[in-house]
Amino acid sequence: MHGRLALGGLALLVFAMFADTLIAPGSQVIGDVRGDLAAHTLPWRAFGFGELAKGNLALWNPYVFGGAPYFGGLQSALLYPPNFLFLVLPLPLATNWSIALNIWLLGAFMYLWAVRRGLAPFAAFVCAALLMFCAPHFLRVQSGLVTNLAAMVWVPLLFLAIDEWLASRRPLWCLLGMLAVAMQILAGQPQYVYYTAIIAAVYCALRLLEPRTGRLAAAAGLLSVHAGGALLAAVQLFAGLQTTAETVRGQPLPYSFAASFAFPPENLVTLLAPGFFGDIWRQPYWGRWYLWEACAFIGVAGLALAAYGIAASRTPGRRALLATAAVALLLAFGDNTPLYRVLYDWLPWYDKFRATGKFIFFASLILVLFAGCGLDRILRNSTVPAGALWSWGALSAALLAAGAVLHAIDWVPLYALIMRSGQTYVEPHADVALVAASGAFASYGLMAAGLTLAATAGLALWARRTPRAALLLGVLAVAEVFAFARTQRPTFDSALIVIPQLREVIARDPGDYRILNLHAANSSFLTGVRDAWGYDPAVARRYAEFVTWSAGNDPGLATQYVQFHRFHPLLAMLRVKYVVEVKDNVMTMTPGKAPLRQVELIGAYQVRSGREAILRALDAPSFDPRKEVILEREPQPAPVAAASQGRAAVVRQGTDYLEIEADVAAPSVLLVTDAWTPAWRARALPGSSASGYEVMPANYALRAVALGPGQHRLRMEYAPTGFRIGLIVSVLAWMAWAGAFVLLRRKERPRQP
Numbered sequence: 001m002h003g004r005l006a007l008g009g010l011a012l013l014v015f016a017m018f019a020d021t022l023i024a025p026g027s028q029v030i031g032d033v034r035g036d037l038a039a040h041t042l043p044w045r046a047f048g049f050g051e052l053a054k055g056n057l058a059l060w061n062p063y064v065f066g067g068a069p070y071f072g073g074l075q076s077a078l079l080y081p082p083n084f085l086f087l088v089l090p091l092p093l094a095t096n097w098s099i100a101l102n103i104w105l106l107g108a109f110m111y112l113w114a115v116r117r118g119l120a121p122f123a124a125f126v127c128a129a130l131l132m133f134c135a136p137h138f139l140r141v142q143s144g145l146v147t148n149l150a151a152m153v154w155v156p157l158l159f160l161a162i163d164e165w166l167a168s169r170r171p172l173w174c175l176l177g178m179l180a181v182a183m184q185i186l187a188g189q190p191q192y193v194y195y196t197a198i199i200a201a202v203y204c205a206l207r208l209l210e211p212r213t214g215r216l217a218a219a220a221g222l223l224s225v226h227a228g229g230a231l232l233a234a235v236q237l238f239a240g241l242q243t244t245a246e247t248v249r250g251q252p253l254p255y256s257f258a259a260s261f262a263f264p265p266e267n268l269v270t271l272l273a274p275g276f277f278g279d280i281w282r283q284p285y286w287g288r289w290y291l292w293e294a295c296a297f298i299g300v301a302g303l304a305l306a307a308y309g310i311a312a313s314r315t316p317g318r319r320a321l322l323a324t325a326a327v328a329l330l331l332a333f334g335d336n337t338p339l340y341r342v343l344y345d346w347l348p349w350y351d352k353f354r355a356t357g358k359f360i361f362f363a364s365l366i367l368v369l370f371a372g373c374g375l376d377r378i379l380r381n382s383t384v385p386a387g388a389l390w391s392w393g394a395l396s397a398a399l400l401a402a403g404a405v406l407h408a409i410d411w412v413p414l415y416a417l418i419m420r421s422g423q424t425y426v427e428p429h430a431d432v433a434l435v436a437a438s439g440a441f442a443s444y445g446l447m448a449a450g451l452t453l454a455a456t457a458g459l460a461l462w463a464r465r466t467p468r469a470a471l472l473l474g475v476l477a478v479a480e481v482f483a484f485a486r487t488q489r490p491t492f493d494s495a496l497i498v499i500p501q502l503r504e505v506i507a508r509d510p511g512d513y514r515i516l517n518l519h520a521a522n523s524s525f526l527t528g529v530r531d532a533w534g535y536d537p538a539v540a541r542r543y544a545e546f547v548t549w550s551a552g553n554d555p556g557l558a559t560q561y562v563q564f565h566r567f568h569p570l571l572a573m574l575r576v577k578y579v580v581e582v583k584d585n586v587m588t589m590t591p592g593k594a595p596l597r598q599v600e601l602i603g604a605y606q607v608r609s610g611r612e613a614i615l616r617a618l619d620a621p622s623f624d625p626r627k628e629v630i631l632e633r634e635p636q637p638a639p640v641a642a643a644s645q646g647r648a649a650v651v652r653q654g655t656d657y658l659e660i661e662a663d664v665a666a667p668s669v670l671l672v673t674d675a676w677t678p679a680w681r682a683r684a685l686p687g688s689s690a691s692g693y694e695v696m697p698a699n700y701a702l703r704a705v706a707l708g709p710g711q712h713r714l715r716m717e718y719a720p721t722g723f724r725i726g727l728i729v730s731v732l733a734w735m736a737w738a739g740a741f742v743l744l745r746r747k748e749r750p751r752q753p
Helices: 002-022 036-053 081-087 091-116 121-133 135-143 146-152 155-168 171-186 190-208 215-232 234-246 265-271 300-312 318-332 339-346 356-381 386-408 412-420 432-465 467-487 500-508 521-527 541-550 569-574 611-619 721-751
Strands: 028-030 491-493 514-517 576-583 586-591 599-602 604-607 628-631 646-653 657-664 668-675 680-684 696-698 702-707 710-718
Touching: 002 028, 002 091, 002 121, 002 467, 028 036, 028 091, 036 081, 036 091, 036 146, 036 521, 081 091, 091 121, 091 135, 091 146, 091 155, 091 356, 121 135, 121 356, 121 467, 135 146, 135 356, 135 467, 146 190, 155 171, 155 190, 155 215, 155 356, 171 190, 171 215, 171 234, 171 721, 190 215, 190 318, 190 356, 215 234, 215 721, 234 721, 300 356, 300 386, 300 432, 300 467, 318 339, 318 356, 356 467, 386 432, 412 432, 432 467, 500 521, 500 586, 514 521, 541 569, 541 611, 569 576, 599 646, 599 657, 611 628, 628 668, 628 696, 657 668, 702 710
Parallel strands: 514 576, 604 628
Antiparallel strands: 028 491, 576 586, 599 668, 646 657, 657 710, 668 702, 680 710, 696 702
16 A cells, blocks of 8 residues: 555656646647757657557658667667557657656566565655656756666666565566566667666676675576677667677777766766756756766755765675665766776776766666665654764754855856866856856855755754654755755756758758758658758767768767768759758758659769778769769679660659669669668669669669669668567567566465465
């Protein structure tokens, strides 16, 4: 009964937070229009689940990056169960409900973990609420990082499975851990999967150091959790690994890029005052990086309870938990410590991700657990030691005094110091009034923290006389983080994603071409016009290098981000007809050279080897992509230039394939002006004059097929072997998992009271 009430209470808190966005259908969605929800996730979901509703699991998206892997890009999250809401609800409503559902699931799993650790139901409820609305989690709502939210959900469930396996050695707990890992993989955020595995490995290793029998068996069970979860999610994982090898995500990130978005040590002050450096809405954030990567707030009351829980509780694995939290905090600091360079150079995959500040969530998770332990101790004992009360009172007075002092000092030197770091996104030369307002806001934040801590101490003192007053400590802790989260919960009109004028221009000028939308590239999923660029790390590596080079940058440093210093004439080879820019809410469309068609027959060719040689050949004044193609080996048959090479056309296409008919007069290269990856294949259709075809890279980033004279009918398909193998493995793994679950339940049932 207590569990149902607690889970229902968590649901009510979530509903109170989002009620206005969950009831009436409309175009409002939760988040900031400047965040990833507008720039990435909404268009991504609209495309992927729109295709899934038609019965098509899209492996490739033809709309951005000249075409790019979709399902294997992981962030599509097409197989993540809570995302099935997108199949039955309108896009804005499905987005809002999926956010709310993931937040509730996180709270529910945290509650279960806390209860299984022996906490009173109310203390466990407070734990769950603190985790749901703490800054390292909830600020992801503001920034629109919904795949982050979904991946975070499964961390407390994984820790629950680890603890219970170590305590009972019941294999069912290993099965639960496998389920948590599989769901986290399907959630679409590989960085959290990787970081969770690191933190879980640290925690497991520390727990195994405790005196216990059968360490080998315990270790084997722990290893099975991630291995089994990987097998369950193999269809997503194997496709993702193949996509990673084909895209920029598979390349080590440049050190300076990978080291960005580490947690700044000075931002530990946000444990007490989340808006010390600004909170975006009431005061511009002027600290390093983004606030959602650099805020550790779990509530002042929650932090006080956590400190008391660390000092007074004897929860199982206490030392391992504290050491794991310390490791997570150290890793969150990133390149602010020498450890980061060692891990970047030596730990596999560590150089594939940026934003080590995400590790702060794991430290917060453990702090929140100790906050529950502290409250549980008070609920059972009703007596907070005088030493703790004096400490809270003294710190409260210190915070009030510090706030008063900071209000009076000159903030310009500190502001200038942060600006000189080059890691902030505010104007480097802010006016005096803005700097003064920032200082005042920070000082008020410290004063508010002091008052909250004083209230916490007062309630703890009252609880020594009236035990029921201890409940108010939990209420205060929850109310504090709830109020914080509510002020960080914007909404925006999802209709703003697409520029209205762009729709009008496209309607007046239909055709087979692409645009280069520098304002919102992923809106191509919604408008139907294809884009030469986009916003996602799953961009084909060669294509990204070509575009990066064409824009005047070093192709060896290609990522999903490009600064366009120029618009190369070869953009026409990518079918770019217009460059779209928005300045001061005014859209301009600059026409470029006449674009190539989707398929062209080319009669002249060169063979070049290596990126630098190919790019030099492409940049030569004599190169004309309509008449010549750059290949990397001799084609069979070799093309022969003629007065007319013949004709070719796409007669049918879907997300993952093209069907092409060609009447070839002289041996030619069929150039397809879409991005190439090694997973593209071609096969002959009935009536074709050739029995087989080979897809090869052309002009470094595009696709080509050598054709002899005659009639050709071929189907070009994106067919990653990782997906096919992963599908088989996943089906077998789920059958084995379900069978093991049923057998173990039957085996244990007679022993249940």
